[in-house]
Amino acid sequence: MRSFWTEILNAAASHPFPSVPGDLLSPLDLDYGDELFPNVPAAPGMPCTGEDRSIYRRGARRWRKLYRVNGHIFQAKRFNRRAFCAYCQDRIWGLGRQGFKCIQCKLLVHKKCHKLVQKPCSNEHVDPIEVKDDANGESTLGRAASVRSRAEPEPPLPETPPAPVAAPVRNEDLEPGSQRQYSLEDFELIRVIGRGSYAKVLMVELKRTKRVYAMKVIKKALVTDDEDIDWVQTEKHVFETASNHPFLVGLHSCFQTPSRLFFVIEFVRGGDLMFHMQRQRRLPEEHARFYAAEISLALHFLHERGVIYRDLKLDNVLLDHEGHIKLTDYGMCKEGVRPGDTTSTFCGTPNYIAPEILRGEEYGFSVDWWALGVLTYEMLAGRSPFDISHAADNPDQNTEDYLFQVILEKTIRIPRSLSVKAASVLKGFLNKSPSERLGCGEGGFLDIVSHPFFKSIEWEMLEQKQVVPPFKPRLEGERDLANFPPEFTDEPVHLTPDNDTEIADIDQSEFEGFEYVNPLLMSLEDCV
Structure with missing residues (x-):
């Protein structure tokens, strides 16, 4: 491990962080009337008065992709048993979600065939046709399917019947x-x-x-x-x-x-950052730097193994009994992503969704570094960079659509109280262009390691948990649930x-x- 970090830090010395135009670093005035935590909650962990849980807390969602063709509404599906394309009659095979299924009439087709389907959707579920194995072990279809011409529109051909599940092993x-x-x-x-x-x-x-x-x-x-x-x-x-x-x-x-x-x-057992932020409102810069650095190492570990996290937020950053962070909740992750690969699922917690997702663009690991920028901003400023709590009385401005518009169009303002280095790292992570975002350029993770904001971080020691955390949760035992x-x-x-x-x-x-x-x-x- 020592040789790895020696190589990284030597490279960082010869790879200085790119200069940022002065106007991006100029601290701007900020009205602190609309904070993420506008008041003290009745008890730590409880929502504050006026807090919108759908935007700030536990609100991760996936917006499903639907493909409309000739009345059909197709959705990508995974078939874990034999399934055949209703258009070309070939077997639908492969990894992941191999084909499309109409959510109305249950028609099954290859992704490549779905635009060629000519039979209109009946909006009625078609009775399943069983797929059987003959004496030679090959799949054969029911009589109705076997006599049809390939040129004719095909009815849906379902998967094989479910196999029995073995009893749990004691x-x-x-x-x-x-x-x-x-x-x-x-x-x-x-x-x-x-x-x-x-x-x-x-x-x-x-x-x-x-x-x-x-x-x-x-x-x-x-x-x-x-x-x-x-x-x-x-x-x-x-x-x-x-x-x-x-x-x-x-x-x-x-x-x-x-x-x-x-x-x-x-x-x-130390609780999540949302819980502690409700007590402290905002964190000292040294605390935020420590947490952001440990989160960076966790994200880099996932990225190296082909995983996009996609759900970084205060709720999902836990503190252990010593004060080190641990990311949790991997339900939004995308795995199997190689360098240069992209995906397009519209998902995430609204306040942390990156602009490229909102624009409907293909994206990669860049969305995690954007979310880290949002989270770091919340730690340092005590509010979201896209706060819309002031619009609570206006129904048209208190919706996800309005929040997404703000994320895409609003100029991010940095509190005057933050240092130039902190303002720089926030501007780097919160760059609306993923190709220019901190952590997404040619230097990749090296750009983050070498950023002036993290200059005081001993990365090798940090990864080995040899750096003393700036805050240690108060606990009376391993079963203490005070946090x-x-x-x-x-x-x-x-x-x-x-x-x-x-x-x-x-x-x-x-x-x-x-x-x-x-x-x-x-x-x-x-x-x-």
């Missing part, structure tokens, strides 16, 4: 030396510590070792859409990858029941009973292979 059923599997019975549910639109997060104890973890619980009924299932699998993969980095929340294990999915992850919002911790700890009718509608084959145990954490537990 610890006592395993042979000696095989990998341990977990179930809900292995954990004691202690307290609710968070809740989102898809999941509930609990503090739990592993009964065997008495270790404390966080457990993210997701109802399968909420993620039965093909794209939702893809995102759950992506989150699992990124959790596995994140287990190897000090500033990312890692994964202990995954398991499932007929109604739910369970992620058992590290319990980070979590009481709106969650006061909730009763229980899971609602399963609904048999709801479970019957779930295709359990979609969740095959979800179970996982982190071998590194397992080896540590076995040493206890």
